[in-house]
Amino acid sequence: MVWPDTISKRLGVKYPIIQAPMFGVSTVQMVAAAARADCLGSLALADLSADESIELIRETRKLTDKPFAANIFVHHIPEVTDALKEKFDKVRPFLEQLAKDNDIEVKLPDLADLKVRPYHELIDAIIEEHCTILSFTFGNLDEQSIQKLKENGITLIGTCTSVSEALILEKSGIDIICVQGTEAGGHRGTFDPDHVPQIGGLSLLSQVYDHVKTPLIYAGGIYNAKTLNAVNDLGAQAFQVGNLLLASQESALLPFEKERLKKVREDEIILTKSFSGRYARGVKNKYIEAVEGSEYILPYPYQNKLTNALRKAAKFKQNTDFVGIWTGQSIHNYSELSTEEILRNLIFQIQGN
Amino acid sequence: MVWPDTISKRLGVKYPIIQAPMFGVSTVQMVAAAARADCLGSLALADLSADESIELIRETRKLTDKPFAANIFVHHIPEVTDALKEKFDKVRPFLEQLAKDNDIEVKLPDLADLKVRPYHELIDAIIEEHCTILSFTFGNLDEQSIQKLKENGITLIGTCTSVSEALILEKSGIDIICVQGTEAGGHRGTFDPDHVPQIGGLSLLSQVYDHVKTPLIYAGGIYNAKTLNAVNDLGAQAFQVGNLLLASQESALLPFEKERLKKVREDEIILTKSFSGRYARGVKNKYIEAVEGSEYILPYPYQNKLTNALRKAAKFKQNTDFVGIWTGQSIHNYSELSTEEILRNLIFQIQGN
Numbered sequence: 001m002v003w004p005d006t007i008s009k010r011l012g013v014k015y016p017i018i019q020a021p022m023f024g025v026s027t028v029q030m031v032a033a034a035a036r037a038d039c040l041g042s043l044a045l046a047d048l049s050a051d052e053s054i055e056l057i058r059e060t061r062k063l064t065d066k067p068f069a070a071n072i073f074v075h076h077i078p079e080v081t082d083a084l085k086e087k088f089d090k091v092r093p094f095l096e097q098l099a100k101d102n103d104i105e106v107k108l109p110d111l112a113d114l115k116v117r118p119y120h121e122l123i124d125a126i127i128e129e130h131c132t133i134l135s136f137t138f139g140n141l142d143e144q145s146i147q148k149l150k151e152n153g154i155t156l157i158g159t160c161t162s163v164s165e166a167l168i169l170e171k172s173g174i175d176i177i178c179v180q181g182t183e184a185g186g187h188r189g190t191f192d193p194d195h196v197p198q199i200g201g202l203s204l205l206s207q208v209y210d211h212v213k214t215p216l217i218y219a220g221g222i223y224n225a226k227t228l229n230a231v232n233d234l235g236a237q238a239f240q241v242g243n244l245l246l247a248s249q250e251s252a253l254l255p256f257e258k259e260r261l262k263k264v265r266e267d268e269i270i271l272t273k274s275f276s277g278r279y280a281r282g283v284k285n286k287y288i289e290a291v292e293g294s295e296y297i298l299p300y301p302y303q304n305k306l307t308n309a310l311r312k313a314a315k316f317k318q319n320t321d322f323v324g325i326w327t328g329q330s331i332h333n334y335s336e337l338s339t340e341e342i343l344r345n346l347i348f349q350i351q352g353n
Numbered sequence: 354m355v356w357p358d359t360i361s362k363r364l365g366v367k368y369p370i371i372q373a374p375m376f377g378v379s380t381v382q383m384v385a386a387a388a389r390a391d392c393l394g395s396l397a398l399a400d401l402s403a404d405e406s407i408e409l410i411r412e413t414r415k416l417t418d419k420p421f422a423a424n425i426f427v428h429h430i431p432e433v434t435d436a437l438k439e440k441f442d443k444v445r446p447f448l449e450q451l452a453k454d455n456d457i458e459v460k461l462p463d464l465a466d467l468k469v470r471p472y473h474e475l476i477d478a479i480i481e482e483h484c485t486i487l488s489f490t491f492g493n494l495d496e497q498s499i500q501k502l503k504e505n506g507i508t509l510i511g512t513c514t515s516v517s518e519a520l521i522l523e524k525s526g527i528d529i530i531c532v533q534g535t536e537a538g539g540h541r542g543t544f545d546p547d548h549v550p551q552i553g554g555l556s557l558l559s560q561v562y563d564h565v566k567t568p569l570i571y572a573g574g575i576y577n578a579k580t581l582n583a584v585n586d587l588g589a590q591a592f593q594v595g596n597l598l599l600a601s602q603e604s605a606l607l608p609f610e611k612e613r614l615k616k617v618r619e620d621e622i623i624l625t626k627s628f629s630g631r632y633a634r635g636v637k638n639k640y641i642e643a644v645e646g647s648e649y650i651l652p653y654p655y656q657n658k659l660t661n662a663l664r665k666a667a668k669f670k671q672n673t674d675f676v677g678i679w680t681g682q683s684i685h686n687y688s689e690l691s692t693e694e695i696l697r698n699l700i701f702q703i704q705g706n
Contacts, residue, residue: 200553202574221555
């Protein structure tokens with residue numbers, strides 16, 4: 001196949017392949033390695049503070065002078081109401097006890113101590129650090145931010161999980177849309193956390209392509225030449241891979257997590273909002289079974305911030321039953337090679353055709 | 354693209370395109386029209402009686418002398434226990450009252466009157482009627498039936514919604530596997546009704562292809578050259594279309610149902626077990642909102658048989674809130690042309706490339 005080039009030209013990379021931003025898994029080393037493979041790395045900043053983000057951007061710059069995308073969450077933050085406070089006071093002790101019952105001693109933070117922040121301070125940091133590409137998920141940027149970012153020549157990549165989200169992004173002038181099929185791992189990029197479409201890539205990408213003119217990246221299920229070619233047929237101009245890099249040398253996953261992934265069965269892959277309050281695709285475990293569908297889930301980002309210490313403690317104890325291990329539906333191709341090798345192998349598979 | 358021919362040669366049709374069996378929607382006329390387009394029609398027999406099935410097979414033969422697939426359900430039938438009886442006695446009055454509250458007067462049958470039958474009598478009918486192709490869903494055929502059917506030269510097509518189901522089908526010598534992506538409309542073909550994988554076609558088809566040698570049909574989301582080419586890339590040797598024919602001239606849907614389909618929004622497409630006790634993809638309505646997730650759902654096939662009269666009464670009253678309108682996730686391409694024209698247009702799109 002001939003590489004589509006609308007997006008790669010615009011982003012300034014040789015190959016239209018994007019390393020997916022995977023907060024907690026992708027690293028500055030992974031971003032740099034993707035760049036060395038002449039692909040686009042994505043620096044996952046999620047909802048870090050401006051200072052933390054600036055530090056990561058600068059670390060990345062030390063490792064590569066090639067372009068990369070900064071990736072942030074642009075979620076709405078629910079107000080702290082009395083009802084939320086009341087719920088928090090039930091959820092925290094429940095989760096602490098659940099952890100304790102499973103040999104994880106952890107003190108979870110108070111509601112007031114959760115570092116919940118709007119994304120706007122990140123916008124300024126990204127402009128000041130002269131980032132050239134900003135990708136985002138969980139909604140659309142506000143109009144003012146879009147204007148400011150565009151005035152600074154920053155290319156904007158929004159994420160959609162439905163045709164209607166794609167139309168919203170296009171209408172507000174977002175440059176590139178990343179279409180996330182239900183196959184993708186980790187958080188669904190859906191705007192409304194309570195109504196998560198689960199549209200398969202074949203239906204989603206083809207229908208988004210029929211409805212918008214904006215160039216499209218596709219994410220979800222790509223792991224070899226076959227899947228990449230299929231997505232190319234469906235109209236994508238660029239190809240985002242996440243799962244393929246989950247177990248790579250540059251992944252922040254620990255060996256016990258990589259081992260768990262290699263043994264995962266297809267019936268263990270589920271969508272859960274138990275860890276963060278937003279639906280994410282990953283590996284079912286004891287924590288998820290106890291919490292999913294229960295009343296012990298706060299809205300995002302509160303649940304996410306609350307369970308952070310729990311997940312860290314579980315990771316420290318190498319306890320697969322209480323860490324969040326995210327993965328998509330293509331589960332048979334975790335490689336422990338370097339990110340650069342994995343991406344170069346994928347490129348070779350395509351060019352060999 | 355060059356048409357893959359492993360399956361079309363085996364089935365004795367010119368094009369490797371299959372009209373999906375859609376019980377309640379597809380008709381003998383649709384099967385014959387698919388055959389006129391040099392594709393394979395599928396005669397949906399579901400769990401009809403042997404006599405009813407024989408009649409439909411003979412009717413089809415009057416309309417075409419080309420091959421077609423007979424399609425049956427090979428589900429396990431749960432025993433009538435005291436618990437089931439007790440539940441039935443709650444579900445029936447609840448559904449009758451729900452209907453009544455919505456201006457549908459209907460008397461639902463007693464448990465003893467539900468025509469619940471194992472699929473084995475259909476096997477004999479299919480052999481006696483000299484059918485040449487049998488496709489099935491909801492599980493695998495038992496060993497004895499497989500042997501009997503094979504001895505009679507009948508080509509067997511099983512349905513999978515996961516890699517593990519594909520492996521089971523292959524192991525028992527099924528000739529062709531139909532891989533049903535989560536994009537597909539109507540019933541999920543899953544073996545275990547309580548654990549329904551929702552794997553997107555990109556991940557599912559590519560991984561099934563990696564794990565079995567059996568030739569593959571793909572179903573779910575195909576509606577144009579783009580989607581068909583993509584599925585071809587992923588390794589399918591034949592292409593099953595359902596949604597594309599839902600509103601065709603030969604469809605059994607009434608005009609009010611076709612109108613409803615044309616207005617459907619992507620966020621109205623859901624999986625529900627409220628009508629049949631097995632998950633099926635269709636259009637959300639008042640009935641589904643009232644029953645889904647409630648205690649008023651019997652296991653398949655009891656729920657299906659019980660709600661039959663309710664759905665018929667709703668159809669008679671043209672009440673979209675109480676009929677089951679099934680559809681997949683590719684919702685923008687319902688055509689009211691004839692089945693033959695729709696299929697010929699699809700073929701032309703491919704050959705034109």
